[in-house]
Amino acid sequence: MKTHRNTKARFVFLLPAAIWVLTFTIFPLVYSLYISVHKVETKMNVSREKVPMLDASGNPVLDAKGNPRTKIKINREKISTWTNIGFTNFKRLVDDPQVHSAIKVTSIFVLVAVPSQLVLGILLALLFNQRLWARSFLRAVMLLPIFATPLAVGYLFFTIFYEEGGPLGFLGVPFLSNPDWALFSVILVDIWQWTPFCFLVFLAALQGIPNELMEAAKMESKSKWGLFANIIFPMLTPTIVIVLLLRLAEAIKLFDIPFALTGGGPGVATQSMSFLAFRTGLRYFDLGYASAMSYCLLIIVMIIVTLFFRKLRQSYA
Amino acid sequence: MKPKQNQHPLRYSIYSLIAVVAAMIFFFPIYWAFSTSLRNPLDTFTVSGLGIPFLNFEPTLTNWVDQLATEEARKAVYNSTVIAVFASILALALGIPAAYALARFRFKTISNKDLTIWFLSQRVLPPVATVVPFYLIMQFLNLLDTQLALILINATFVLPFVVVIVRQTFLDLPIELEEAAFMDGARNYGAFLRVALPLAAPAIAATGLIMFAFTWNEFLFAITLSSKEVITIPIHMAGAVDTRGVQFWFMAVRAMIAMIPPVLIALLAQRYIVQGLTLGAVKG
Structure with a gap:
C-alpha cells in the first residue's frame, strides 16, 4: 500500500473517531459489567x-x-x-427457564434463518446471472426489502399473517397463535427481509468472476453441477464467509421483528435473547440481571466473530 | 461473468418466469401495505382477490389524511428526520478523516489493518449490551427523551460503517493526484480537502444516505431512551397497537411512511449497497 509521508497529521485525522468510539462503546461496556454485579x-x-x-x-x-x-x-x-452481589446475576442465568427458552429461540432462529437466506440468495443470484426478461427492473424490485424498517416489516407481516381475513388466511395456518408456527413466522419474515441482501452480494460476486475463467471451465466440466461445484462455489467461498459472518452477527441480535410481529409470544415462544434482556432491564427494571444477560450475549457474539476473525482479516489485506 | 447471450428460448422463458415470481414474492408485502392503506376501514378484511385498488375495492385517501393530520405523526416524521440527518452528519464528520488516515498514512504501534478491524468489530456489538448503561448514563445527564441522546447513540453505531466504507473509497482513488497537490505546495489537509474529498464525494453521499436509513430504522434505543417527547417513526408505529387492537388501516399508512424513505434510498444508492453492507469486503 502506497502511503503519504508520515506526519503527525495522521493522528489529527484518526483520533476524533477513535476517541469517540472508545468513549461511547468501551465505557458503556465497562459500566455494564459494573451494573451486572449489582442488584x-x-x-x-x-x-x-x-x-x-x-x-x-x-x-x-x-x-x-x-x-x-x-x-x-x-x-x-x-x-x-x-x-x-458478586456474580449472583450470572449464576441466576444458569437456572432461569426464561433464559433457556430465549437461548433456544435465538439458536433455532439463527440456525434456520441464516442458512436459508444464504442458500436462497445463491440460487437467486445464479438465476439472475442468466439472461432474463426485464432483468434490471426485477433486480431493483428485489432490493426493496433491504432497507425496509424492520419494525414496520414486523407489523406489516402481522397484517399479512392475520389468521382471519388476512391475505394468507385461506391457508388455515395458525401463523401467530401456535408457538411453533410463530417462531417459524418470525423466521419467514427475516428470510423475506435478508435474502435480497445475500442475493445482491452473491450476484455482485458472480459478476466478478472473469469470463475467460468461466469459458475455460465450461470446456472441462461436463455437467452444470460440476461447473458450480468445481468453479463457481470455490470462487464464491470468500464472499459466503463474509455474508455468513455478517448475517450471524446480525441475526443473534433479533429484536425488532418479534417485538412487532408476536410481542415475544405466544407465551415466550418467540422471545429472543435481546428481547428478554430488554424486557428484564427496561420493563421490569432488573438492571443488574439484564446487564448480566446482555453480557452473555456479547460473549457469544465475540466467540462467533473470533471464529471468523482470521478469514475476515484476510479480506482486508 | 456476464450473462450468456444466446440462450434456449424455452429456458429463457422458464427462468424469466421464476424470476418474476420471486420478485413478486418480495414485492407483495409492500404492495399489501399500500393496498391496505387505501382501503376504507370497513373494507380491511372483506376485500377479495389481490386487493387491487379500483378492481377489488374503491380506494380512499382518508386513512392517509387522518393519519397525517395527527400531531403525533408529524412529530414522529420530524423527530426521525432530525435525528437521522444529524446522526449521519456527525458520523460522517468523525468517520471521513479517520477513513482517510487509515487509507493514506501508516500507523506503527497498531497496524492500519488492526485499527480497521477494531472499528469494524464495534459494528457486531449487540446493541442490547449497551442499552442499560446508556439508559442510566442518559438519565444521569438528564438527556432522556431528547433528540440529542438519540443523535449521539446512532452516530456511534453508524460510525464504524462510515470509517470502513469510506476508507475503501479513498483506497480506490489514485494517490498520484494527491501527490501532485503536494508538488504544488499543498499540505496534508489541503490534499485531503481539495483533492481526495471532492473525488470521494459521490461515495460519501451514498454512505450518508445509507447511514440515514440505518438511523431512521433504529428502534431499540429509541424505545429505551424516549418516552413522550421524542417519538420516532418506529415508536409511533409501536403505539398503533392499543387497547382496541391493531388498527390495520392506520398501521398500513404508518408502515408506508416508515418504509418509503429507506426503500427509496436502497434504490438510489443501489451501486453502493453491496460495498456498504459488506463493509467494503465485497465490491459491488
Whole structure:
C-alpha cells in the first residue's frame, strides 16, 4: 500500500473517531459489567405533606373561619439502591427457564434463518446471472426489502399473517397463535427481509468472476453441477464467509421483528435473547440481571466473530 | 461473468418466469401495505382477490389524511428526520478523516489493518449490551427523551460503517493526484480537502444516505431512551397497537411512511449497497 509521508497529521485525522468510539462503546461496556454485579432496586418513596394553599399573588388562602387552608402535596422520590452481589446475576442465568427458552429461540432462529437466506440468495443470484426478461427492473424490485424498517416489516407481516381475513388466511395456518408456527413466522419474515441482501452480494460476486475463467471451465466440466461445484462455489467461498459472518452477527441480535410481529409470544415462544434482556432491564427494571444477560450475549457474539476473525482479516489485506 | 447471450428460448422463458415470481414474492408485502392503506376501514378484511385498488375495492385517501393530520405523526416524521440527518452528519464528520488516515498514512504501534478491524468489530456489538448503561448514563445527564441522546447513540453505531466504507473509497482513488497537490505546495489537509474529498464525494453521499436509513430504522434505543417527547417513526408505529387492537388501516399508512424513505434510498444508492453492507469486503 502506497502511503503519504508520515506526519503527525495522521493522528489529527484518526483520533476524533477513535476517541469517540472508545468513549461511547468501551465505557458503556465497562459500566455494564459494573451494573451486572449489582442488584439495583429502584423504589419510589411517596410521602405526603400539608402545605398552605396560596393564591395567584402568593398570599395564603383563608377558609370561612379565617384560618389558612392547606392542601396535600405528594412528594415522589426515586431511590435506587445498589447492592454488590458478586456474580449472583450470572449464576441466576444458569437456572432461569426464561433464559433457556430465549437461548433456544435465538439458536433455532439463527440456525434456520441464516442458512436459508444464504442458500436462497445463491440460487437467486445464479438465476439472475442468466439472461432474463426485464432483468434490471426485477433486480431493483428485489432490493426493496433491504432497507425496509424492520419494525414496520414486523407489523406489516402481522397484517399479512392475520389468521382471519388476512391475505394468507385461506391457508388455515395458525401463523401467530401456535408457538411453533410463530417462531417459524418470525423466521419467514427475516428470510423475506435478508435474502435480497445475500442475493445482491452473491450476484455482485458472480459478476466478478472473469469470463475467460468461466469459458475455460465450461470446456472441462461436463455437467452444470460440476461447473458450480468445481468453479463457481470455490470462487464464491470468500464472499459466503463474509455474508455468513455478517448475517450471524446480525441475526443473534433479533429484536425488532418479534417485538412487532408476536410481542415475544405466544407465551415466550418467540422471545429472543435481546428481547428478554430488554424486557428484564427496561420493563421490569432488573438492571443488574439484564446487564448480566446482555453480557452473555456479547460473549457469544465475540466467540462467533473470533471464529471468523482470521478469514475476515484476510479480506482486508 | 456476464450473462450468456444466446440462450434456449424455452429456458429463457422458464427462468424469466421464476424470476418474476420471486420478485413478486418480495414485492407483495409492500404492495399489501399500500393496498391496505387505501382501503376504507370497513373494507380491511372483506376485500377479495389481490386487493387491487379500483378492481377489488374503491380506494380512499382518508386513512392517509387522518393519519397525517395527527400531531403525533408529524412529530414522529420530524423527530426521525432530525435525528437521522444529524446522526449521519456527525458520523460522517468523525468517520471521513479517520477513513482517510487509515487509507493514506501508516500507523506503527497498531497496524492500519488492526485499527480497521477494531472499528469494524464495534459494528457486531449487540446493541442490547449497551442499552442499560446508556439508559442510566442518559438519565444521569438528564438527556432522556431528547433528540440529542438519540443523535449521539446512532452516530456511534453508524460510525464504524462510515470509517470502513469510506476508507475503501479513498483506497480506490489514485494517490498520484494527491501527490501532485503536494508538488504544488499543498499540505496534508489541503490534499485531503481539495483533492481526495471532492473525488470521494459521490461515495460519501451514498454512505450518508445509507447511514440515514440505518438511523431512521433504529428502534431499540429509541424505545429505551424516549418516552413522550421524542417519538420516532418506529415508536409511533409501536403505539398503533392499543387497547382496541391493531388498527390495520392506520398501521398500513404508518408502515408506508416508515418504509418509503429507506426503500427509496436502497434504490438510489443501489451501486453502493453491496460495498456498504459488506463493509467494503465485497465490491459491488
